[in-house]
Amino acid sequence: MPHNNIDLYSEQLDFLRNENQYRVLKSSTGYNFINFSSNDYLGISTNKVLLKEFLSKTDLDKTQFGSCASRLMTGNYEEYFQLEELIAKAYNKENVLFFNSGYHANIGILPAISKKGDLIISDKLNHASIIDGLKLSPADFTRYRHNDIEHLKSILEKKAHLYNNIFIVTESIFSMDGDIAPLKELVELKKRFETFLYVDEAHALGTHGKKGLGICEALGIIDDVDFIVGTFGKTMNSIGAYVACSRVFKEYLVNSMRSFIYTTSLPPINIKWNLHVFPYIMQADKEREALFNNIKLLKELMSYSGLSIPSETQILPIIIGDSGKTIQLSDYLFKKGFIIMPVRPPTVPKNSSRLRISMSASHTENEIKSLTSNLLDCDLQQ
Structure with missing residues (x-):
């Protein structure tokens, strides 16, 4: 019996594919999408003023x-x-x-x-x-x-x-x-x-x-x-x-x-x-206020269509259940210009796969309204 059977790993990968739990690395650069999967809750990644201030006072040569x-x-x-x-x-x-x-x-x-x-x-x-x-x-x-x-x-x-x-x-x-x-x-x-x-x-x-x-x-x-x-x-x-x-x-x-x-x-x-x-x-009081205004807006827009999101924080999961369907919904939103990554077992319990929306202070009202509209269309098409 061989002690270096790589086929065992190939079989496990096939199992993950069949269970819709297979993962791949995707590039996060080169796309002009609205990101609703980032942990950038206060919008610091796009704060050019903050970055310029840092660079201006940092002697890179030293x-x-x-x-x-x-x-x-x-x-x-x-x-x-x-x-x-x-x-x-x-x-x-x-x-x-x-x-x-x-x-x-x-x-x-x-x-x-x-x-x-x-x-x-x-x-x-x-x-x-x-x-x-x-x-x-x-x-x-x-x-x-x-x-x-x-x-x-x-x-x-x-x-x-x-x-x-x-x-x-x-x-x-x-x-x-x-x-x-x-x-x-x-x-x-x-x-x-x-x-x-x-x-x-x-x-x-x-x-x-x-x-x-x-x-x-x-x-x-x-x-x-x-x-x-x-x-x-x-x-x-x-x-x-x-x-x-x-x-x-x-x-x-x-x-x-x-x-x-x-x-x-x-x-x-x-x-x-x-x-x-x-x-x-x-000292980012304005950013925190903007973040929670965005959270409130998305929850209100979703509730008008009968979908309640119980979370009161910037992490807003939409539980789908089936992993395959969750992947399809994520892919559909990606084609519409939104990044909302599917979260599947074993990260979450079985039958609780979800679209995990991460809200940021940098999201605009129009972006949130567009996301909500596409989410509801997305559900109707499944």
Whole structure:
């Protein structure tokens, strides 16, 4: 029997094709389409004024475009300290630690801080990066039904006395449904059972809160959350992520987090851009207002035709169900000039394939009206 049977992989690819779960890489350049699949919630990617301001104050001749080492070797530039201090001050947290991406953060933090004898309790619909972190952790883990406080409470009542440290983990805005976690109730349970609370604010950073710091800020619970994760790869049109936490946890992560220790750091040019754009999103009140006006408009236009979208955030899913039909609808909209990518299993549960609309402050009223009209025509043609 051969031990290098490539046919097994070809068969699996055929299976994915038959299940309408096969994926291909498509170019995002060279097209003049209206993008409703981007995480560019405040329109920063098209903000030429912001970019020109950055370039005018950045001496490119003295800026490195590569770091050549990890942060613990020679890749820890002064810009990193400046950025971490800036973010920590914004949150009024003791410390912030910066990472290469949200994925690096979520696959590394939990495995580093949890041990055998600990328990991680994760929302059922948490992002794949969190799930991967759970699998890498030496701790036990279980999942509670999505946003189900009573189920989480029952798990804590049954199991809390069996473990040392317990970590409750959730996103604040869930990436596929656009719904918001019951964070105040989670804080109450955290206090009652004396656990740690870990909140991923990836999709709330920039869009929610007076300073755009997320749902924790909007609810006034920043001080009650032990680990707040934010990412620069979405609203801020950049790259990188961070965790706002205590001094002890930052030092512990620097000494134990494998996805932090064993990776080349981001180039200083990226960190300089982050230093430029983070203060901008904290003052982007007009952009946040425009974003939520756009959300309201699309929901109203869709509701006039009998289609309700329950999400109150910038992530507005239209559940289709069948993967094949979802692909057909996405292709139809693409021909009409709109990019709305189909989201299918395993990213979402079986029979819940969807068109995931991501709203931006930069979308115009005419673009939203045109999208709505084509969406409704699209449904009529299926």
